[in-house]
Amino acid sequence: MPSTLHNLNRALLHSKTARSATWMLHGQGIQLAAQFAYFVLVAHLLGPTGFGTFVACTAAVNVLAPFSSWGSAQMVMKYVSRDTSALPVCFGNAILISVASGLIWTVLLLLARPVLLPAPVTPSMLAAVAIADLICTQLSPVCSQAYLALDRARKAANVLIMAAVLRLLAALLLLTSAASPERWAQLYLAAAAFTAIYQIVAISRATSAPRVQLNLILPTLREGFHFATSITAQTVYDNIDKTMLARMSSVEAAAIYAVAYRFVDAAMLPVRALAAATYAEFFRKGENGVTSTFAFARRILRRSVLYGLVTTLMLFAASGLLPLVMGKGYLLSASALRLLCPLPLIKSVHSFLSDTLTGANYQWERSTVQIGVAAFNIFINLWLIRAYSWRGASWSSLATDSLLMIALYAIIRRHLRREGPAARLAVEIS
Numbered sequence: 001m002p003s004t005l006h007n008l009n010r011a012l013l014h015s016k017t018a019r020s021a022t023w024m025l026h027g028q029g030i031q032l033a034a035q036f037a038y039f040v041l042v043a044h045l046l047g048p049t050g051f052g053t054f055v056a057c058t059a060a061v062n063v064l065a066p067f068s069s070w071g072s073a074q075m076v077m078k079y080v081s082r083d084t085s086a087l088p089v090c091f092g093n094a095i096l097i098s099v100a101s102g103l104i105w106t107v108l109l110l111l112a113r114p115v116l117l118p119a120p121v122t123p124s125m126l127a128a129v130a131i132a133d134l135i136c137t138q139l140s141p142v143c144s145q146a147y148l149a150l151d152r153a154r155k156a157a158n159v160l161i162m163a164a165v166l167r168l169l170a171a172l173l174l175l176t177s178a179a180s181p182e183r184w185a186q187l188y189l190a191a192a193a194f195t196a197i198y199q200i201v202a203i204s205r206a207t208s209a210p211r212v213q214l215n216l217i218l219p220t221l222r223e224g225f226h227f228a229t230s231i232t233a234q235t236v237y238d239n240i241d242k243t244m245l246a247r248m249s250s251v252e253a254a255a256i257y258a259v260a261y262r263f264v265d266a267a268m269l270p271v272r273a274l275a276a277a278t279y280a281e282f283f284r285k286g287e288n289g290v291t292s293t294f295a296f297a298r299r300i301l302r303r304s305v306l307y308g309l310v311t312t313l314m315l316f317a318a319s320g321l322l323p324l325v326m327g328k329g330y331l332l333s334a335s336a337l338r339l340l341c342p343l344p345l346i347k348s349v350h351s352f353l354s355d356t357l358t359g360a361n362y363q364w365e366r367s368t369v370q371i372g373v374a375a376f377n378i379f380i381n382l383w384l385i386r387a388y389s390w391r392g393a394s395w396s397s398l399a400t401d402s403l404l405m406i407a408l409y410a411i412i413r414r415h416l417r418r419e420g421p422a423a424r425l426a427v428e429i430s
Helices: 002-012 015-064 072-082 084-116 123-149 153-174 181-206 214-248 251-267 269-288 290-326 332-340 343-359 363-429
Strands: none
Touching: 015 084, 015 123, 015 153, 015 181, 015 214, 015 251, 015 269, 015 290, 072 084, 072 123, 072 214, 072 269, 084 123, 084 214, 123 153, 123 181, 153 181, 214 251, 214 363, 251 269, 251 290, 251 332, 251 343, 251 363, 269 290, 269 343, 290 332, 290 343, 290 363, 332 363, 343 363
16 A cells, blocks of 8 residues: 555655655554554453543543644644744744643643543543643644654654554553553553653754744734634544543443544545645645646545545455454444445545645635534534434444535635636646
8 A cells, every 4th residue: 555655646746745755654654553553452451431431531632632732733834844944933832832722721621521521531531631632742743744844754754653652652551550541541641741752852953942932922823723723623523423422322332433433544544644745735736726726636636536445445345354353342343334434435535625725725714614514513413323322423424524525625616616717727837
């Protein structure tokens, strides 16, 4: 698979971007292996009940994660790629924003815990997961984007690898003690904190120390708002169903669904690597409007759709093997995976339709659509999860991603009609 996607990148892009895509594929491939290993290990050690409790906790936290960094990773990419001397200030402000807002969200989550989460999620467990995911983990994409903006894709890939490998080591440490959701939350925090501190020090030594410029904080927050809302909406419709399952059905149902969804998520990693490698190119194409970015997206979609179709068929065919990997306690996850297997095909389309709008400076339209889709997901989950448990969550995910794909394409078509034939001619000439 990495070899195939490497050839795809070479066909689509110039050699620098192809090299960056290759490094990101390697990095995300190793990250996937490490994530899968600690995911399986922790799921076995905690069992469906304990693992379902932890999943419910992380899902609730991750809904707020984008508003801890507040789009600052995207701001680092945007400005540092244009002027490398901006790195110290962009990086320093990103750290300040992530730490300050992450602490605020942690306090708010602790106050809302009795309402949002099942009783087994203790305050200390929630605090550990929140600090890990709302502060420490949010600094990893900031560091990764900084390296990519400096054309150091190998180091950006190493950020991904380090974070996943340290969590795998933390999972191995869980073997040496009494396994519980609370103990795993503590190890989870330790791995995330070490990664964040190490990467900040490494970037500071490689370039210069981060600096805070307070007068730029407010402009950064304003510009990053649409990126943050977009990521938040995506996190909501990707994760809120797990929290709702734990609350409205059972933690065992949440674990069944989460295991199946993790396999779908893992299958999307190559597409995400390609999206990361082409992200900057979408911004460059976007200077000529949606016509230009959509023309670029179509070149990618010809291949990504094929990948999504093949992956959908493979997941369906291999779903029966899931209990052999995860254990008999997750037997129903095979059925959940068969329901969810069309998601890679749908996601391989709307991933690049989304970047089509972002690259052409229509991030606010992308955010608006995603917020609407997230609201739709919550609304139908209130019915489907109560009535059908994890099966309802699976149907909800398919409907949500399909709606997102259709809505994004409709907006792009409207822009194409408005820009007209002259824009298409300009793109063909260029």
